[in-house]
Amino acid sequence: MLLMGIMLVLMFASSLGDAAIMDELAHIPAAYSYVFLKDARLNPEHPPLIKDIAALPLIGQDLNFPTDIKAWQYDVNGQWDQGATFLYEAGNDPARILKLMRLPMMLLAVLFGWMIWLFSRRHFGERVAFLATFLYAFSPTFITHARFVTTDLGAAVAFFIGIVAFVRFLGEPNAKNILLAGLAFGAAELLKFSLILLIPIYGVLLVAWAMVRVEISWGERAKTFLGLVLKTALIILIGLALIWLVYLWHVWNYPVERELRDAAYLLGSFQPRAVADIVPWLIQYPLLRPLGQYFLGLLMVLQRAAGGNTQYFLGEVSNLGTWNYFPILYLLKEPLALHILTLIAAAFSITRVLRAKTKSVTAALVWVRDHFIEFASIAFIAIYWTSSITSPLNIGVRHVLPTFPFIFILVAREIVAWLRSWPASDVVSWWDWLRRVYEIYIASLPRYLLAGALVLWQASSVLAAFPYYLSYYNEAGGGLMNGYQIAVDSNYDWGQDLRRLGDYVRENNTPEIGLFYFGGGSPARELGDRFRMWWPVEGQPKDGGWYAISATFQMGAFGPAVRGFVKNPQDSFDWLKAFEPVARAGTSIFIYHLPPR
Incomplete structure (x- = not known):
């Protein structure tokens, strides 16, 4: 399909300039150890299948995966250090590993688009299938997260x-x-x-x-x-x-003694303890060990969800979460054209309900029976969004991504019905025939023109964002260059622009640059001997010079702590507010040329 071909090109081409993002630093070594070592000690908080798929292209590659280092031998879930060593310190080519492991993710995205098209065509027809697949293929959130080795x-x-x-x-x-x-x-x-x-x-x-x-x-x-x-x-x-x-x-090949030790540490604070104790009980029996490892990961996720996640959002920093986090990010990180189509679809659907001749509980039950797919989609969206909104775990718009395909299909179904919503009548005369021609080809023309304009607007806005899809915000959210003021982390800055910082340094012949970096890349590898670590908390550098900072760290430092959250003094450096960046690497790394103090 043409749409899937366009999506694949956008994903692959835009990924070539992206460094490893933060979560890939954990997922990549875990994937390798799962497939080649049959050992699940790394990244147990995520199930293995998507990582297994990502690691398949590494078969036949001559790679060095150190197992004699502290991260593997002694640390509990030493995924971050193991990832840094595997990618950057073991003699491997990190760019090649990234390219190989990201490719299955993109191919899975293409397969998923085909599934959406096939399902929509089977139940709602060709027109709905095309529009639903278009909304999927030109979703900046899907384009972004289908390029990375994440879940x-x-x-x-x-x-x-x-x-x-x-x-x-x-x-x-x-x-x-x-x-x-x-x-x-x-x-x-x-x-x-x-x-x-x-x-x-x-x-x-x-x-x-x-x-x-x-x-x-x-x-x-x-x-x-x-x-x-x-x-x-x-x-x-x-x-x-x-x-x-x-x-x-x-x-x-995961030693049972090590598995028991890791599980005890990882679930040390889980409550109630009776539930946590199920995991070591399962692990101690060889036949039940696989289920013990699965439930370990599940309980780790529940444990983390209860604790929240520290986030910068709308000028504030908190770890308690807020109910409007996901709704606002959904509205600002998907194209405005989609939201206008959604409003039209919702208005048309409500109008049809209000005009229904029979309004009763039985009529509602009959509608659900005859439109159970639509009901199931709406029920899932409602349950999932309710769960997300009430959770303190605000980890980015990607968390509600599973609801997007169902939204796309429902919107596409109603838009197609709206476009073809001419009155049903019998044609018994020439006058009736002329009126029917007018209704189909003339009266509906404004609707088709509006829908076509919105489709073109969405396509053009997404194409214009290339290659910075992770930082995409629509016009209401400030666009690519200003979206960081809304939310950062995986919504804007996940470390993807480190290579672009290296390009900037080389192109401008910058002799040395201090960097405070958030991400999964290696500054030493990308910048070479021009790189030095910079800690902004130490204050304005006495001698001035070139400095760069990731948007996630900068906004986290600038935003005030709210709702009882206490910020570590080392995470704030208000002195930097007095200076404006002179450039950016990509969209997410601010570059400063600071004067001597």
Whole structure:
């Protein structure tokens, strides 16, 4: 498909200038150790499947993965140091490793686009499939996170296959669909731990499916519900079997004593302890060890979610999270054209509901029965967004990425219906025929022109952002160059511009530059002997000179601590506010030429 070809070109070409982002420093060594060493001691807080896929191109590569260093031998989850050593200190070519491991992510994104198109075409037709796939292919958030060795794309794929397979099972609960739904559930859990949400989502869909069977009695509905519950339990068991099988590989060479020690440390503060104690109990039995490692990661995620995440957002710094974090970032980091299309779709949908001749509970149940895919999509979006908004873990708009494909499909469905919303009438005369021609080809023309303009606007805004997709903010968010004032970290600055800083230093013949860097790249490797570490907390440099700082560190230092958060004095350096950067590396590294003090 042309759209997927364009998306692939944008992803690949824009990734070539990006250094390793922060999370890749952990995921890359973990991926290698999973596939080649069968040892899951690194990065257990993320399930292995997406990392396994990323590591496949490394087969046959002559790489050095040190296992005699402290990070591997003694540290608990020494992923960051192991990653730095593997990429930059072991004689490997980090640029080649990045290129090879990012490519499967991009190909998975293309495959996912094909899945969205195929699903939409099957249920809603060619026009809806094209528009939904366009919104996906020209989503700057998808283009961004499908280029990195992280779990965000995998989470979106996982929720999609998990929900689609389960809805198909509900429609035809035969042995084949039970098996497919079970495998989809297991694969989903192996892609992201947040997929545990599929279980309550399945519960909601089960209840809804039984309730909307208005053609049968309530007793028959209860019987149908109980039968589906038992089959859903079988689906989950099939999923657990797949999880066990995959994790078996990953703990094969992981010493059990080391696994027990690591688990005890990593879950040291988890409450309630009775739940945490399940993990070492599972690990001590060889047959249950794979499930023990899986549940270790799941509990680590729950533990981290409860603790929140320190973030700069709208001029403030806190670790408690705020309810408007995800809604605002969604509105500002996806194109305005998409949001206008969404408003049109919502208004048209509400109008159709208000004009419905029959308004009753039974009519609503019949609509859900006849439009269960749409209901399932809306239910998932509502559950997932509610979970995200109420969580203190504000980790970037990428966290709500799994809901995007369902939003795209729903918007596309309603927009196509709106474009073709001419009155239905019988043609019994020439006058009726002329009126029908007018309604189809003349009266609808403004709608087509508006929709076409919005599609072109979205495409042009995304193409214009090349290659800085991670820093994308729409016009309301300040655009590429000013979005850092809203939120940073994976929303704007994840360390991707380090190579561009190296280009700037060489092009401007800068003799030396101090750098305070946030990311997964190696300043020493990119800048050579021109690099020196800079700690802004020490105050304005006495002799002045060239200095650079990542936007994530700068905004975290400039923003005041709020809602009880206490900022470390070393994380603030207000003296820098008196100076303006003279340039930027890419969008996210500010470059200063400071005068002598």
